[in-house]
Amino acid sequence: MPRPPASRTSPARSEPRSASENTTQAARRQEILEVAAQLFATRGYKATSIRQIAEELGMMAGSLYYHIRSKETLFVEIHNRALDAAASRIFSALAPHTSPWARLEAACRELLDIQLSPSSLTLPLMNTIRSVPPEVRNALIKKRDEFEAIFRNIVEDLPLPPTIDRDVYRIILLRVLNTANDWYHPGRLSREEIARQIFDIFRHTQSETDATSPPGKSSDDAPGASRSRGRPASPRKSRAAVMN
Amino acid sequence: MPRPPASRTSPARSEPRSASENTTQAARRQEILEVAAQLFATRGYKATSIRQIAEELGMMAGSLYYHIRSKETLFVEIHNRALDAAASRIFSALAPHTSPWARLEAACRELLDIQLSPSSLTLPLMNTIRSVPPEVRNALIKKRDEFEAIFRNIVEDLPLPPTIDRDVYRIILLRVLNTANDWYHPGRLSREEIARQIFDIFRHTQSETDATSPPGKSSDDAPGASRSRGRPASPRKSRAAVMN
């Protein structure tokens, strides 16, 4: 039942596009990008079909190709725009702060707010890398690395305990924030409270240097698995061993 | 090019299945489950086709239905078996420890080792919930809740700072561990070191009760966004506001 095609006389596009005629063009494109981003973010890339996107837009599948070139380029464009918008918002949120921890908290709050925004284009597309065709992934990963550089700089300035590896710290924090809409469901805690919780978990003082568990009773260690701590003066910018 | 069907005279199944003839039956099923688990974990549920699974097993797609009933039941069975095996392994790893923090560290090490295991059936299937058909999700979520109860108990006994919400803490920790194979790439840090890093990040002393940033200079707060801290005596078992 392809549903009577919305009867071309829909009043949605009644404004006169006289001046430069790019108002309607860009507006429709924006609609498409937002709808597609919504579906990509929730169902994933592979599970989202062109026909689903078109149906949500009130048009047929083939008509979409008047606006887009392919499904892949659609996703890439959404991905890039989302990351640019997110970077812009985070930069703005970062501006009024100078202390490293305050900057981290502001970044957490803003990124979490971005990832939990129900509509809008800035949506969690960073977790979809798995289901995207391998050829497209390189471009996406490059863009994402640029975005993550923001957090890299923030974490760089953090007075963390020397035992904590900054690469692991940043990657884990970003993973938590970026997958927020997978585990957060509004109800008991607000978005600001969740952001504060995440920040509280990741905030550490540099005085934590003990080796074993804090509550004393250090006679509780596994016999095997002799873990070797103390990395050799961590190069602090390798990123070869761990990726996101 | 469906590739000459491996010439039925393949020596892979040359052992005599005389006694109870369930050796071959179960062994083949185990192969199927492992191969399918591998593909489901890497490419996702939707992006993994029956024909891919069959090809990796050296057989045709239709032949798979002699062993399985459908793709959905295949995934559900893999999911349940993986979680059972993981729960068993974590229980064993937990046994020799009594201190809450030592138990958490052991659980982190074991779950991370499970999630980073290249082959084997215990693989990261918990992140694929997004692409699985909605009808199947309920059964999966129930099984996963059972598994997460292990961590719920561990976190329950942790002497955490009172500002940290235990539900958020557990969910975030599990998210980090369960998505490990997305961001970890062997090289600079070993699996044990990564586990130790995660544990170091999530370990906190209960003496952390200050409100603002640790390095003094508390005159660095955003003007708006009056965040309200201090939840009303957290019910400690709600789980309604936040899910995974």
Next chain:
DNA sequence: CGCCCAATCTAACATATGTTATGTTGGACG
């Protein structure tokens, strides 16, 4: 040797999917 059966192949069905070529409509503009 000949029956039987587990395990697989073969071939197809029905549907879903990305994509394209071509038709159609409604409004802008002279």
Next chain:
DNA sequence: CGTCCAACATAACATATGTTAGATTGGGCG
């Protein structure tokens, strides 16, 4: 009023997919 074009619809193509029914093979066993 007639032309033109943006923005769609329509229909089809080629392929991919889950699934099924029937044919086939090879070995165990009487």
